[in-house]
Amino acid sequence: MRRAFLALLARDIRLAAGMGGGGGMAVLFFLTVVAIVPLGVGPDRPVLELLAPGMLWVGLLLASLLTLDRMFQADVEDGSFDLLSMGPLPLELVAVAKSLAHWVVTGLPLVIAAPVLGILLNLPPATMPYLMLAMLVGTPALSFIGAVGAALTVGVRRGGLLASLLVLPFYIPVLIFGVGAVEAAAGGFEGQAARQALLFLAAITLAAIAIGPLGAAAALRAILR
Amino acid sequence: MSLTAAQRFHAYANPARFMALSERLLAPLSVLTLLTLGAGLWFALFSSPPDYQQGETVRIMYVHVPSAWLAMLGYSVMALASAVALIFRHPLADVAAKSAAPIGAAFTFLALATGSLWGKPMWGTWWEWDARMTSVLILFFLYLGYMALWATIEDPLRAARAAAVLALAGAINIPVIRYSVVWWNTLHQPASVFRMDGPTIAPSMLLPLGLMAAGFTLLFFTLHLVRMRAEIMRRRVRNLRLARADEGGL
Numbered sequence: 001m002r003r004a005f006l007a008l009l010a011r012d013i014r015l016a017a018g019m020g021g022g023g024g025m026a027v028l029f030f031l032t033v034v035a036i037v038p039l040g041v042g043p044d045r046p047v048l049e050l051l052a053p054g055m056l057w058v059g060l061l062l063a064s065l066l067t068l069d070r071m072f073q074a075d076v077e078d079g080s081f082d083l084l085s086m087g088p089l090p091l092e093l094v095a096v097a098k099s100l101a102h103w104v105v106t107g108l109p110l111v112i113a114a115p116v117l118g119i120l121l122n123l124p125p126a127t128m129p130y131l132m133l134a135m136l137v138g139t140p141a142l143s144f145i146g147a148v149g150a151a152l153t154v155g156v157r158r159g160g161l162l163a164s165l166l167v168l169p170f171y172i173p174v175l176i177f178g179v180g181a182v183e184a185a186a187g188g189f190e191g192q193a194a195r196q197a198l199l200f201l202a203a204i205t206l207a208a209i210a211i212g213p214l215g216a217a218a219a220l221r222a223i224l225r
Numbered sequence: 226m227s228l229t230a231a232q233r234f235h236a237y238a239n240p241a242r243f244m245a246l247s248e249r250l251l252a253p254l255s256v257l258t259l260l261t262l263g264a265g266l267w268f269a270l271f272s273s274p275p276d277y278q279q280g281e282t283v284r285i286m287y288v289h290v291p292s293a294w295l296a297m298l299g300y301s302v303m304a305l306a307s308a309v310a311l312i313f314r315h316p317l318a319d320v321a322a323k324s325a326a327p328i329g330a331a332f333t334f335l336a337l338a339t340g341s342l343w344g345k346p347m348w349g350t351w352w353e354w355d356a357r358m359t360s361v362l363i364l365f366f367l368y369l370g371y372m373a374l375w376a377t378i379e380d381p382l383r384a385a386r387a388a389a390v391l392a393l394a395g396a397i398n399i400p401v402i403r404y405s406v407v408w409w410n411t412l413h414q415p416a417s418v419f420r421m422d423g424p425t426i427a428p429s430m431l432l433p434l435g436l437m438a439a440g441f442t443l444l445f446f447t448l449h450l451v452r453m454r455a456e457i458m459r460r461r462v463r464n465l466r467l468a469r470a471d472e473g474g475l
Contacts, residue, residue, distance in 0.1 A: 152387050169366040222386030
């Protein structure tokens with residue numbers, strides 16, 4: 001079972017990397033979203049510094065939504081999902097592998113790119129570690145919650161739009177505590193407030209990892225039965 | 226012969242039986258709704274004192290608070306029906322869940338809109354991103370997403386199960402709304418009716434509020450029954466059409 005899990009994980013990461021449609025595209029999208037902010041609100045440095053944590057998180061959310069709809073759809077379309085559903089792995093673990101692969105291919109590159117984009121938005125260098133830590137802790141939740149939305153919209157035409165609509169309400173707590181951690185650090189409350197927000201973020205991620213695959217598997221069974 | 230509770234539960238899985246019972250219930254329920262809502266409105270708008278601080282704007286509260294309660298009740302009904310549909314495969318449960326969504330969404334919108342109207346003169350702002358308002362707005366989005374999912378999947382059986390999974394996932398928001406004013410000490414006032422130490426609201430205002438809440442609840446269940454009946458009929462029409470298409474050799 002562990003071999004099947006690792007094989008699926010490796011396959012998904014290799015597929016996404018090979019097609020070039022995974023991490024690279026998401027990072028590029030992230031970059032363009034963040035780059036249009038100064039053009040939209042004006043290049044005023046204090047204003048940008050104020051907006052930076054929020055805009056970085058919003059960009060991150062949008063970039064990870066963008067790649068969500070292919071999580072199960074591609075496999076269903078080319079028939080490999082039928083093999084997966086008959087294989088040794090229960091659908092719950094298939095969902096875990098898929099979510100994990102999604103995080104490695106999109107979440108992780110976005111976290112690595114975030115400090116560079118933070119410089120563009122005049123984010124104070126002292127808050128960078130907090131930004132990266134918060135994103136590192138928070139991004140797995142996006143992939144694991146997103147798996148439910150991706151599973152629910154399998155087989156729906158223009159499912160990407162619907163998946164975003166379904167998933168965004170569940171992303172809001174991640175956004176709130178993610179921005180909270182960075183802003184607390186920027187405001188000079190490195191200790192207490194930032195730590196509290198980070199712990200909340202970690203709690204959300206753990207809950208998402210526990211519940212998300214169950215929901216995704218239930219949705220896949222319901223729709224593809 | 227008397228039926229056990231479980232037998233009765235499954236007896237109404239028969240839509241024909243449900244249609245017969247709901248038809249008999251509908252008229253008395255509608256009359257009761259009109260009477261309670263009428264009395265509630267009379268007390269709320271005319272026969273209750275204005276607040277010593279808020280003046281006449283307190284009357285918005287008689288619509289706002291019951292709407293907010295019904296917004297949460299609507300989602301609870303939806304989530305409960307979804308759970309029953311997933312676990313017991315009760316054929317009426319997904320009809321009940323689907324029918325509750327638009328009514329609940331309407332009450333959520335009403336709660337947000339009246340809260341905004343009250344907030345402008347009292348707090349000096351139409352909207353504030355405090356915990357209660359944000360979580361109710363999320364509830365509104367959840368309703369919309371649920372309805373969108375139903376609308377996009379054509380086969381009612383598959384749509385029902387997918388929507389049920391979504392409804393159950395979103396149920397996490399209900400306790401967050403309930404306790405948002407306790408966990409985060411923000412602009413929206415804490416609960417004043419259902420408290421451990423008894424209501425802190427004046428009795429002269431408790432009567433109209435109670436009547437309005439009862440009226441809104443009755444209205445919810447009346448509308449729910451009407452919508453469930455309409456949904457069952459819609460499915461019959463769909464099945465008849467499919468059968469006719471089959472006969473036509475398509």
